[in-house]
Amino acid sequence: MSIKFEKVDYIYSPKTPFEKKALDNVSFELKENSFVAIIGHTGSGKSTLMQHFNALLKPSAGQINIAGFTLNAQTSNKHLKKLREKVSLVFQFPEAQLFESTVLKDIEYGPKNFGYSEQEASELAKKWLKKVGLPVSVGERSPFDLSGGQMRRVAIAGVMAYEPDILCLDEPAAGLDPHGKQEMFNLFKQYQKEGHTVILVTHNMDDVAEYADDVLVLEKGKLLRHGTPGEIFSNSEWLLQHHLAMPTANLFAKKLVENNLNIDLNPLTIDRLANQIEQKLVKENNE
Amino acid sequence: MKKFFFKLSLQELIFLALVIAIKIILGRFSFGPTYVKVGLGFIGSVALGYFFGPVWGAVGGGISDLVSSALFGNEGGFFIGFTLTAMLAPMIYGAFFYRKPIKIWRIVAASLLVTIFVNILLNTIWLHFIYKMSFTAALTARLLKEIIVPWIQMIIIFFVLNGLQRVNERKEKLEKSRM
Numbered sequence: 001m002s003i004k005f006e007k008v009d010y011i012y013s014p015k016t017p018f019e020k021k022a023l024d025n026v027s028f029e030l031k032e033n034s035f036v037a038i039i040g041h042t043g044s045g046k047s048t049l050m051q052h053f054n055a056l057l058k059p060s061a062g063q064i065n066i067a068g069f070t071l072n073a074q075t076s077n078k079h080l081k082k083l084r085e086k087v088s089l090v091f092q093f094p095e096a097q098l099f100e101s102t103v104l105k106d107i108e109y110g111p112k113n114f115g116y117s118e119q120e121a122s123e124l125a126k127k128w129l130k131k132v133g134l135p136v137s138v139g140e141r142s143p144f145d146l147s148g149g150q151m152r153r154v155a156i157a158g159v160m161a162y163e164p165d166i167l168c169l170d171e172p173a174a175g176l177d178p179h180g181k182q183e184m185f186n187l188f189k190q191y192q193k194e195g196h197t198v199i200l201v202t203h204n205m206d207d208v209a210e211y212a213d214d215v216l217v218l219e220k221g222k223l224l225r226h227g228t229p230g231e232i233f234s235n236s237e238w239l240l241q242h243h244l245a246m247p248t249a250n251l252f253a254k255k256l257v258e259n260n261l262n263i264d265l266n267p268l269t270i271d272r273l274a275n276q277i278e279q280k281l282v283k284e285n286n287e
Numbered sequence: 288m289k290k291f292f293f294k295l296s297l298q299e300l301i302f303l304a305l306v307i308a309i310k311i312i313l314g315r316f317s318f319g320p321t322y323v324k325v326g327l328g329f330i331g332s333v334a335l336g337y338f339f340g341p342v343w344g345a346v347g348g349g350i351s352d353l354v355s356s357a358l359f360g361n362e363g364g365f366f367i368g369f370t371l372t373a374m375l376a377p378m379i380y381g382a383f384f385y386r387k388p389i390k391i392w393r394i395v396a397a398s399l400l401v402t403i404f405v406n407i408l409l410n411t412i413w414l415h416f417i418y419k420m421s422f423t424a425a426l427t428a429r430l431l432k433e434i435i436v437p438w439i440q441m442i443i444i445f446f447v448l449n450g451l452q453r454v455n456e457r458k459e460k461l462e463k464s465r466m
Contacts, residue, residue, distance in 0.1 A: 144457055279288060 001068060003053075003166070003197070004029040008062035010048055010221075017280040023059075024221040030214060032165075035192045036199045037208040040218035041243060046170075046201045049109050049218065053168050053199065054087040054272050059101075067165055081137035085114040088164035092171045095151035098143040102127065106143050112161045121161075128157040133183050150181050152226065156184070167191065168199040173207070185211060207266040208231060217244070234266045249273040295343065303347055306334050310351045315359070323435050329376065329401075330447055336380025337451050344377035344385070368413035372405050379405070389448045394441050402437040 010023035022045045030036050038046050051057040052064060066069040067086040067206040091097070100106035107125035116124065129139055138146065143154050156172065169188065172207050173181040190209055192198040202208060208229055215232045217224040221241060225232060233239065236254060236264060239246055246254075249267045256277075257265055263280055266275040295303065310331020315327040335344040351438065352373035356365050383397035407429065414425045 099450075142453070143459075144453075 002032060002065075003067075004065040005029075005052075006063045006065075007092060008052065008059045008064060010045075010052065010057060011060045014060060020159055022221050023052075024220075026062075026218075026223045028216060028223055028226050030197070030199075032197055033192065034214050035189065035212050036197070036203045036214045036216065037212035038199065038216045038218065039203070039205070039208060039244065042225070043220075044218040045221040046218055048221075049216075050089060050168050050170055050199070050201055053166065054084050054089055057085050082113070085162060086164055087166040088159045088162075088168065090156055090159050090167070090172055092174065093152075094155035094159070094172075095148065097158075098151060098155055098196045101142060103134075103143050104144070106154060107161050112160050114162050116162065117185045124161045125157075128161045129154075131160075132187060149176055152176065153180075153184075154160045157282070164196070166197040166199065168201070170201045171203070172200070173204075203245075203248045205233070205245045206249075206269075209249065211285040217242070229268055230266060233268060236265070293340070293343075299339075303335075303339055303343060306331065306338060307347050307351045307354065311355045311358070312336060312348070314355060318441075322390070323432055325436055325439055327439055330443065332373075332376040332401075333380050333384065333444055333447055334451060335377035336382075337384040337448065338455070339377075339381065340385040341378040341381035344381035345374040348377040349374040366413060366417055368409070368416065372409045372413070375405050375409070376401050384448065389445070389452060391445070394444050394448070398437045398441045398444060400438075402433055407433050 005026050005028050005150060008023055008026045009021065012018070012020045012022055026049065038049060040046050048057060052059060052071070053066060054077060055069075058071060058073060058075050060073055062072070067083060069083045070096075089236055098106050100109060104122065104125045108121040111121040111124050112118070126136070126139065129136065132158075134150060134153055138150065138154075143151055146154065152172075152175075152251075156225055160167065167188070172188070173184050176184065185207065188198050188200070200207070200212065212229050214226075215229055216226050217232060224242065233247060233250055236246055236250065247268055249270050249272065250265065253263060253265055253267050261277075261280065263273075263276045268275055295409050310328060313331045314326060314328035319325045332344075332348060335347040335351075338344075341345060349370055352370045361369065375381045380402050383393045383400075387393065407426070411422065411425045411429060414420055415422045416426075
């Protein structure tokens, strides 16, 4: 079962003076169990697209097939709970949604909402508290006594605790320290490898190059391109034209090529770039 | 007197403005079937009274009414009487909840007082003034709703106060750590 968008339009405040078309004839198909990145400028429709994945917004026109559900303009708000158990969103700065008196209760809230028993919810909460890298002792504290990074982890644990098939993340690492960011991304990558789909909305091209295996590029509500990171980042002129950044490794590779070191222009990750430079040097030494 | 009317620090003033804004936004929402719509503005009044006491709560209530009518307009035009009633509710909630432990009887008493004095008596008098409706006619039209709604409000107020209490504990902790 794949995620399929067919000619999806979305218009905010239709038939008013504030009418704005945020998605314009968007069609694509995403494979299950892939790590998808959605990139594009501020205001390109990334967040609007993301809110379609679990029907917080319903398409003004077109159709969406996701997790066995078919969504279109006529879809009613009833019966969407099952969809939201399967498709979860982590909003930007999710720590703002913490509210319970203890950390564990806050993580349990989602599972309980989807019908898990007290005991199941409590076990899941403990398991995910550990998974997001927090000590057990934090569990009984108020979420408001934690640091920003810890709060972020608690909020993400709350969304992942009921193990949704599809996890959508909007800038999940914004404002985290480098180590914490690495940990969070490893968690998401691991989650994907265990057989879930992860969809990531981001501005950071290094993360896209490092983790994604499928990329959607949006511009002004239109789907500009859909391909692997290798395909998307292969053409630096095209990226420049559409005001998209290049991964750091590509930028550096470009500088090297300009200085007559003959290597691949599209290494994507620092590791691969280092490998290529190493090979090049070994070869030159041997000659 | 000090207990009811304290000097606001800049921080508290900004918090007051925030709660006023919250009250205005809550006032735009209501739930329930059409014949007993429960508006959520009273939650804002409870928060004003609970955090700021009767005096500043009343000030906040008045300002929220003025700002709300400036932004969204009032049904049937602006009338100063409704500003007065918007001041009275947080004042009553403040007298019952401000710096006091949460007790069921306080919630029941405060809600009943607000319902009887503010919603039933005063607001009916204002309608009588504005539309020259006969007092009993205006009253009977509103009575059914005002008999049902306060009980729903009491339950909500109980949970709201428990939430607000957690905010308050945190606020006090922060203030202490600053001293």
